């Protein structure tokens with residue numbers, strides 16, 4: 027590759043930074059109450075809705091939206107479409123940030139968070155959550171390794187620790203050289219491992235709510251759910267890359283990578299089509315299509331979800347739409363919203379716990395969720411500013 | 421020959437990625453769990469319950485549970501209400517509620533508590549195995565083990581496990597079948613001992629079924645024909661009898677299937693991890709594709725670059 031990725035080294039303190047910090051600050055206030063005064067002081071969770079927006083969005087959507095990482099890695103590194111190489115690093119970085127935040131969110135949501143390590147020690151193989159937890163941990167480690175080259179590249183032969191730490195310069199540099207060697211030798215292994223773990227993880231999230239046959243609405247309760255979760259995650263991978271690429275270009279004042287993005291976007295209809303085929307086939311096979319039109323909240327939520335999936339599928343088949351940055355962005359946004367709504371449907375809206383119970387996330391729950399998103403954006407901002415993630419404009 | 425062919429087919433199926441994402445058939449990962457004749461349980465005869473709530477009070481005392489104020493219901497009812505709680509909670513392990521069967525108009529008092537399922541969904545779901553069926557039949561919760569993920573609450577078809585929403589370090593709470601405080605000492609559960617109407621019977625699972633059958637046979641005009649819990653969700657440790665004209669569903673005991681609710685998740689899990697063959701197969705296939713593509717490019721002299729398509 028002739029073009030190299032490089033740190034942006036832009037001015038870091040911008041008005042946007044203050045907005046991010048504001049969100050994080052308000053989330054932290056509610057987090058204080060959650061940790062010291064119980065869930066009741068912050069959330070609207072109740073006995074019938076033990077999982078709320080923290081699981082539905084921060085975890086279920088977080089994992090799905092991190093799919094840009096493994097889909098791009100698979101397309102470029104495994105299927106050898108090298109011309110999209112520039113998209114890999116930012117995608118892997120966002121996946122890492124995404125999974126990191128998922129881990130953090132789980133920590134917030136666990137009643138006994140200090141027991142989180144129990145998942146490593148006490149195994150209950152019949153629990154879907156057990157697999158979910160292991161995949162998060164393993165894939166997060168793999169993503170960390172996949173991001174190592176960025177650090178190595180930036181600092182190898184260039185370690186300048188401040189003040190008295192300077193004595194360690196030699197050691198750190200030696201370490202970086204070893205890491206570089208290690209990464210070069212083993213990266214292929216980790217790239218594939220990342221894809222396999224993602225397969226496992228995306229699908230096991232689809233298995234989770236299948237433990238509740240009498241609670242989850244029939245539009246979403248299907249043995250095909252793991253496969254649907256996986257294929258929808260694959261479908262949202264490239265739209266996420268488009269989404270982030272477009273926004274990053276806008277906020278960092280760079281030229282949008284329209285050429286690359288609209289090129290890789292040609293795969294979206296392929297993935298979306300596969301998903302839609304499975305989804306419709308499953309509904310028809312189980313004969314539950316009618317309940318989509320019964321006017322209930324669940325039925326309508328399904329119709330909206332379906333439209334958000336189907337419309338971009340038909341639009342993105344047209345070359346003209348893919349080549350226009352605005353329509354491409356909007357279509358990608360639609361797929362993203364579709365997947366988000368789908369996860370909400372499975373984890374919240376489609377869970378009917380009887381007439382006495384209802385749940386709507388409280389202000390505090392939203393605040394914490396927004397804080398996570400803001401934190402993610404901040405991490406991204408830091409990373410692209412100081413590490414070689416984005417390629418130089420060409 | 422046959423075995424190796426089947427294995428081969430399995431691997432190819434896995435390689436196709438299908439098995440990895442596991443399109444599970446409704447088949448079970450393991451056979452149904454057989455109830456152990458030594459498991460203790462209870463029989464709630466709703467036709468006998470007089471709604472005195474003595475069992476509720478006894479349960480609170482036995483488990484040292486705080487009294488609950490329902491004064492907060494001013495919002496909902498326009499005035500404070502001084503009555504017993506309206507749902508199970510972290511402070512209420514058992515609850516008497518009045519139900520009306522819309523069809524016959526009959527009203528019935530019904531006791532609710534953990535059913536101590538034979539094939540407990542909570543046990544299947546718990547990530548760390550904090551909920552476990554004990555040799556005495558109680559599904560026991562271990563607070564030190566629990567991570568507080570609340571997946572057990574999602575899984576339980578009866579919505580039994582409760583969470584301490586008001587505590588900084590919350591635990592799951594539910595009926596213990598008085599396992600440690602009484603069963604281990606050879607005593608029946610506290611609610612059984614407290615009931616003045618003989619509506620609760622304590623005993624071993626098989627004996628309880630026997631008693632229930634005898635009652636139905638003796639007074640067929642009084643009782644519904646079936647015993648709730650004998651088969652529902654794979655069988656439970658707590659049974660119910662209902663009045664002839666009152667359906668179980670009207671008592672808040674849903675018309676559940678006989679299969680345990682964890683059947684589907686467990687079979688999918690099982691498929692994904694069967695000797696790790698599916699993930700390894702996917703790994704192998706992806707690796708092969710990667711190697712193939714790199715070779716091809718090397719041969720075509722476009723290493724690191726891209727080709728036409």
Ligand code: SF4
Pocket residue numbers: 533534535536537540541542543559575576577578579580581594
């Ligand atoms: S009733 Fe619910 S909590 Fe009790 S044993 Fe059955 S699944 Fe577990």
Ligand code: SF4
Pocket residue numbers: 545546547548549550551565566567568569570571572573592
């Ligand atoms: S909340 Fe505790 S007992 Fe319930 S599933 Fe999670 S770890 Fe297990």
